[in-house]
Amino acid sequence: MATAGREFFTARTVADALREFRPGHRSTIETVRLDSAWGRVPAADIAAHEALPGFDRSSVDGYAVRASDTFGASEAIPAYLRVTAAVRMGEDADAQVTADAAVAVPTGGMLPPGADAVVMVEHTQEAMPGTIEVVRPVAPGEGVVRRDEDAAPGARLVSAGRPLRAQDLALLAAAGVSAVDVHAAPRVTIIPTGDEICPAGEAELPPGHVRDALTVSIGALAREAGGDPHGTAIVSDDPGALQDALELAVRDSDVIVICAGSSVGARDQTAAAVAALDHAEIWCHGLAIKPGKPTLLALIDGIPVIGLPGNPRSALVVFRLIGMPVVRRVGGWTVELHPASVRARLSRDLASAAGRLDVVQVRLHEGEAEPLFGPSALLSVLTAADGYMVVAQDATGLAAGAEVEVFLYV
């Protein structure tokens, strides 16, 4: 039963939900190879166990020198240096650089002993075979990447909680890290409900039936958030059946999503079924958002449960705003994702009731955002949209021509 003291069947704002509905549950930890680690979330910081790049390296094509031998060099009075050897890529640089001598070195080649700088080949010319003129001075360290300049031993290479980006994998590979402990993809169990729902694959529908559009599409959003979605069989509009499905789901899920029936009765049944379970805590029943008001947020045994509104379009809107952050959090994310957006001018006046967040689908055309309307049962409004905009909870509307931020779907 719901914990005493918690508000029960209470509507909340979206801002509250994002700030306060933050389940402590985390997915398990597993080890993955680096080539499967893109986008995965490290469970702990990873430190360098050795210096990177590991040896002093030339950062230019040129000549390794003692910098002091080039001090005062100019076009008019060049420094003359004997070229005593050449470093080859991928080989030990064993030729010592002595006073007034230089050793040729390619970009990325090892700095030979005795040298403390590399003169770019562009700042030299051959005076005679075996001797170069240096026409510009170099400072000590110039043209050189120090042996620990990319990472000192013990330095943090990547941080826990931030999904691995391409450059993170590059640095880990360079540092000899070939496997990473990451959060497992949260197991997201999607429970479709409703007497009118048939499996998506059904070719012929009985009268009054529609196909399950949510298991595959909420699953796609769950996957986009790093989750591993699984749909259950369709549950009829029966509190006992939903309770059974929830009891089963809570055993092997990190997040549970209920695609509720669309009628008032079906919605109330969802809340009742959750509330009837042991260790269930209803955090809110009702969100100040349009579309999406009949959203339920709860915990069962610490596992977050998201009861989506019955209309598929509302369900997709709510899961994108509220569900995806929950999946990411359970999957170990500690950073915020900033969705892609563009600024556009609103094409027409837009009314909005104060006291709720309005999510408005828009089509973009030459810098203009055209709001799309239609019953919230219609999926075609969502598929026609290039993105969505949000009208803040305290706003009563926006005027045509207002600059708005449109969050993009691709």
Added chain:
Amino acid sequence: MATAGREFFTARTVADALREFRPGHRSTIETVRLDSAWGRVPAADIAAHEALPGFDRSSVDGYAVRASDTFGASEAIPAYLRVTAAVRMGEDADAQVTADAAVAVPTGGMLPPGADAVVMVEHTQEAMPGTIEVVRPVAPGEGVVRRDEDAAPGARLVSAGRPLRAQDLALLAAAGVSAVDVHAAPRVTIIPTGDEICPAGEAELPPGHVRDALTVSIGALAREAGGDPHGTAIVSDDPGALQDALELAVRDSDVIVICAGSSVGARDQTAAAVAALDHAEIWCHGLAIKPGKPTLLALIDGIPVIGLPGNPRSALVVFRLIGMPVVRRVGGWTVELHPASVRARLSRDLASAAGRLDVVQVRLHEGEAEPLFGPSALLSVLTAADGYMVVAQDATGLAAGAEVEVFLYV
């Protein structure tokens, strides 16, 4: 050999490359199930083969009525209607709605014959058992989703060339489409080269060697762009060996990426190896970008070849800007991807040479963008960055406090 008339070993601008280096080659087409189709690119438009939702449906909880029976209804003078039946979810609505009668119907329920509107339950009250008062008129069609309102038979559900989004999958599922013809993930072959390169897994490095940081990280970017990356064995700095590797790669690749050596000699060898092949066409050798100048773009037998600069950091910058759009195009994308970005104030003056595009790594802190500098060999500059900004080719710098667009890495 390169086609006569094409410029050979010519530097180009990034804008030119994005506009003009547009290979015609496309990956093959395969059929995938809907639950694996998220982000995949349809090879052709998909049309509805039946009306959606397929029957007239109530969009509210209420009473199906003849709208004309409610005309003029008000709180003061309600319309009285007999409730003759109730429609159940997922069942055929067979009770006819006659004059001055109403049939109860839930949200999503089938509109019973004879009715042309649904009065919301909130606009009714029970006058006596079996009779309701309707206190507001409804117009014909109100409270109803028409049988073909989400899609008429033959209407386009999704477009070729635009990656499938969650809502597209929802609409396809609703329409009974269970598999989609999509472009196969472009096979991206990554060829690491350089005498100094060891496989990433190597625990102990010989003197002067570094690990291959690019196969895994360019692979991650290729995957992010929808590709299927495969690394080859490391190729030594030898034109013959690279030619052999290219000849092999061109047979089963949709995009080829060469991670070139970093020295001038190694870079020239890459171009020479490509140019020496049959049906090779070098589109540019040199891009007006920093970092990334020694970029090579070419076609071999129509397959795009991207020769990346030798420094891992430059290579990642160039592949993100130039390579990922090529992978997406080959994979059938016909829309542009708009990367996530934020606006920020530049924390300091930033010099830039005109005539090249500068890509500057930045760290974000409280709305300020702090440029990060360091030799282009350093990966740690990239891993420390939250995103990057671009200084336009004709700009000579930006002043502290200027508003800049920062493209985000997460």
